[in-house]
Amino acid sequence: MARRKFIKAERSKKLEKEMLTCTFCGFCKSVCPYFEDNQWDPAVARGKVILAYGLAEREIPADESVLQRMYQCTTCKDCERRCPSNIRVVDIVEAARADLVEAGCVLPAHRKIIDNIKSTKNPYGETGTVDFGVPVHRAEIGYFVGCTGRYRLPEIPRHAMSILKKLNVDFTPVEEVCCGSTLQRIGAKEKDVQRLMKANVDNIRKLGVKKVLFTCAGCARMFKEEYPKHVKVDFEVEHLVQFLAKQDLKLKPFPKRIAYHDPCHLGRHLKIYEEPRKVLSMIPEVKLVEFAENRETARCCGGGGGVRAADPSAAQRIASRRVRAASEIADMIVTACPFCVTNLRYGKDLIKVDIEIKDIAEIVDDLLVT
Ligand code: SF4
Numbered sequence: 001m002a003r004r005k006f007i008k009a010e011r012s013k014k015l016e017k018e019m020l021t022c023t024f025c026g027f028c029k030s031v032c033p034y035f036e037d038n039q040w041d042p043a044v045a046r047g048k049v050i051l052a053y054g055l056a057e058r059e060i061p062a063d064e065s066v067l068q069r070m071y072q073c074t075t076c077k078d079c080e081r082r083c084p085s086n087i088r089v090v091d092i093v094e095a096a097r098a099d100l101v102e103a104g105c106v107l108p109a110h111r112k113i114i115d116n117i118k119s120t121k122n123p124y125g126e127t128g129t130v131d132f133g134v135p136v137h138r139a140e141i142g143y144f145v146g147c148t149g150r151y152r153l154p155e156i157p158r159h160a161m162s163i164l165k166k167l168n169v170d171f172t173p174v175e176e177v178c179c180g181s182t183l184q185r186i187g188a189k190e191k192d193v194q195r196l197m198k199a200n201v202d203n204i205r206k207l208g209v210k211k212v213l214f215t216c217a218g219c220a221r222m223f224k225e226e227y228p229k230h231v232k233v234d235f236e237v238e239h240l241v242q243f244l245a246k247q248d249l250k251l252k253p254f255p256k257r258i259a260y261h262d263p264c265h266l267g268r269h270l271k272i273y274e275e276p277r278k279v280l281s282m283i284p285e286v287k288l289v290e291f292a293e294n295r296e297t298a299r300c301c302g303g304g305g306g307v308r309a310a311d312p313s314a315a316q317r318i319a320s321r322r323v324r325a326a327s328e329i330a331d332m333i334v335t336a337c338p339f340c341v342t343n344l345r346y347g348k349d350l351i352k353v354d355i356e357i358k359d360i361a362e363i364v365d366d367l368l369v370t
């Protein structure tokens with residue numbers, strides 16, 4: 001019989017006290033998108049807290065099932081909102097993941113991402129360049145495209161750059177490597193994440209940029225919350241929706257019902273809820289409708305935290321629930337993150353409902369009058 005593998009779990013150990021405050025009340029069950037999908041206790045926050053504690057105390061071995069369960073979390077943070085003990089579930093999950101990776105326990109899909117980033121500096125392993133037609137130059141405003149926009153939905157950064165051009169903003173694309181979000185979410189080595197942070201910050205600084213704009217919620221959250229813990233960030237970080245909300249946008253009428261989907265990393269993580277709604281309400285004749293779960297209660301699209309790579313069918317089912325909910329109230333879902341766009345479209349493929357899914361940069365650019 002194979003020997004059971006117990007791991008050191010140094011990072012999880014630091015959070016043990018917090019784990020012990022879980023009362024097993026189960027409030028987290030009511031909001032967890034993964035629990036809604038598979039109804040298994042290990043998939044919900046309290047289940048992961050127990051697993052993380054067991055790993056830290058060397059009572060639970062790091063076997064295949066524990067590894068899989070620990071990655072059944074999109075890091076959406078919704079459980080933290082419901083938790084009466086204020087447990088930092090995402091920190092606990094990410095600490096346990098880091099301990100597992102440190103011990104050499106890595107899911108094959110995540111191993112591929114780690115290797116891709118090492119060799120190509122993006123999680124998709126893409127080696128080609130994407131030309132957006134704007135030269136890199138010294139400017140006060142920078143634009144960080146992000147890997148999903150660049151390699152999977154380049155129309156989103158193209159629209160974002162087109163908006164900036166129409167608004168006569170002198171901006172420069174940033175010479176970038178992956179922001180490090182994927183690596184950090186899946187628990188890859190911190191020094192590898194920090195190397196990416198340093199490269200990005202050095203590149204930005206060289207251009208004399210004072211403010212960097214983002215269209216990806218995950219990248220924006222990294223720069224806003226995680227970068228300052230490790231590198232000096234001496235420029236402003238703003239998501240495009242924050243920038244646009246301050247402009248006087250002249251937009252063509254669009255008589256459609258739009259439901260805005262709050263990306264978890266923009267909403268619950270960065271608390272940016274009103275700016276995208278302000279931008280959308282500048283569109284004449286648009287009817288802005290709300291999901292029953294919106295703003296801080298918004299349901300996750302299901303793709304984050306390494307789930308889309310490791311468990312694509314769960315990511316698709318979770319997304320399909322959000323898309324179905326929107327199809328009952330709206331003609332279009334608009335969100336502010338290319339990763340949410342890809343996953344929501346993936347969810348739509350499963351249920352084939354009649355609804356469009358767009359990024360806010362696409363719709364604003366299409367309607368912006370010059
Ligand atoms: S809501 Fe918090 S305290 Fe209650 S079971 Fe979930 S993690 Fe534990």
Ligand code: SF4
Nearest residue numbers: 032073074076077079
């Ligand atoms: S962060 Fe989201 S996916 Fe993860 S356990 Fe909490 S509610 Fe579930």
